[in-house]
Structure formats: structure tokens, C-alpha cells
Amino acid sequence: MIAIAVLMLCWPFKGTAQVTQFFTLYAATTNLPVQPNQIVSVVGYDWVDRPSLSGNLTDGTVIDLTPVSSKIMLGSSSAQTISSQIPQIATGLTNVTLSAFSGWATFQITTPASANVVSNYVPADAIVIPASATGNVQIILESSPDLVNWTVASPGTYGASAGTNRFFRVRAAVN
Numbered sequence: 001m002i003a004i005a006v007l008m009l010c011w012p013f014k015g016t017a018q019v020t021q022f023f024t025l026y027a028a029t030t031n032l033p034v035q036p037n038q039i040v041s042v043v044g045y046d047w048v049d050r051p052s053l054s055g056n057l058t059d060g061t062v063i064d065l066t067p068v069s070s071k072i073m074l075g076s077s078s079a080q081t082i083s084s085q086i087p088q089i090a091t092g093l094t095n096v097t098l099s100a101f102s103g104w105a106t107f108q109i110t111t112p113a114s115a116n117v118v119s120n121y122v123p124a125d126a127i128v129i130p131a132s133a134t135g136n137v138q139i140i141l142e143s144s145p146d147l148v149n150w151t152v153a154s155p156g157t158y159g160a161s162a163g164t165n166r167f168f169r170v171r172a173a174v175n
Helices: 002-010
Strands: 019-026 031-033 039-045 052-057 062-064 070-074 077-081 088-091 093-099 104-111 137-144 167-174
Touching: 019 031, 019 093, 039 052, 093 104
Parallel strands: none
Antiparallel strands: 019 104, 031 093, 039 088, 039 104, 052 062, 052 093, 070 077, 137 167
16 A cells, blocks of 8 residues: 555656637627537627627537626616626536627637646545556455444445444555
């Protein structure tokens, strides 16, 4: 087990930087394909023509990304003011669409560094056998009623025991 811990500490780390790009969609170019791990932000919007913006989620759901404007009353007259909801930020999208005969919208697309992607993290309590390890490693399941005294256990179904907790752990031992 110590050998595996030492191997993990000596494991080389690979660093990558996140990438940020800007794209402007016009009525003539209405679709922007994106990846679900990218962060999509509406950072510019044609408030005159007010095109409709939407995004497709991975499950097919369509969400509205169009910023909203509102009217307020100033005394006895009304004046239109724009309540900017920019930036609109979304992630998990596969496509962004601008639906209009005229207008434009600018998007900031940020691709996170692979080190920041949740799926690349290993939980702190996980047992990992590095690809560079040599020799055999035995994976052992153990059980304890008090977190002090541990005995080898077998995978399977366990019933509740009255008045006694049952704790489990998995450990690795180098053969």
C-alpha cells in the first residue's frame, strides 16, 4: 500500500490551460455547435432587432438564452429601458441557435482545462492502481464494528445487526 501511495505522489502531473473564444452569430449563420463541457456566455446582443436565442441540452431540452428587456413608467410618460441580463451563462449545451430574420448575438465560449473537468478527478478515498505500477496488487475488502479492529470480508449482502455498526473499507496490498 505504501508503494502505491509513493507511486501516486511521484506521478507526473500534466497541466493545460483553458481556452476562451468569441463567436458572433448573425441571422444568416444561425447555429453554433458547442461541447457539453464548454461554458457558453451571451456577452453581446442586438437590442434593436432582438433575435431569439436558444440552446439545446444533451437530453434534447431546449432552453431560452434571450436577454429580457422591460418598460418602466417615468411620471406620466413611459420610457423603455433595457434590463440587461448579460452575461447569460449556460453549460451542458450541444448547440446554440439564433432565430431571426435580422440581428446578431456574441458568445464567449470557454473550454475548461482538462484538470478542471469533474470527470477527471479521482475521489480521495478511491483505490487507484497506476498504469505504470509493476507486479500484482491485491484488493482487500474489510469490515469493522468499531473502526479499530478490521477483519477480511467478502462482497455480498449483509443484514443489519442490532446495536452494532458495521463499517467497510477497501485497501490495496502489493504482493
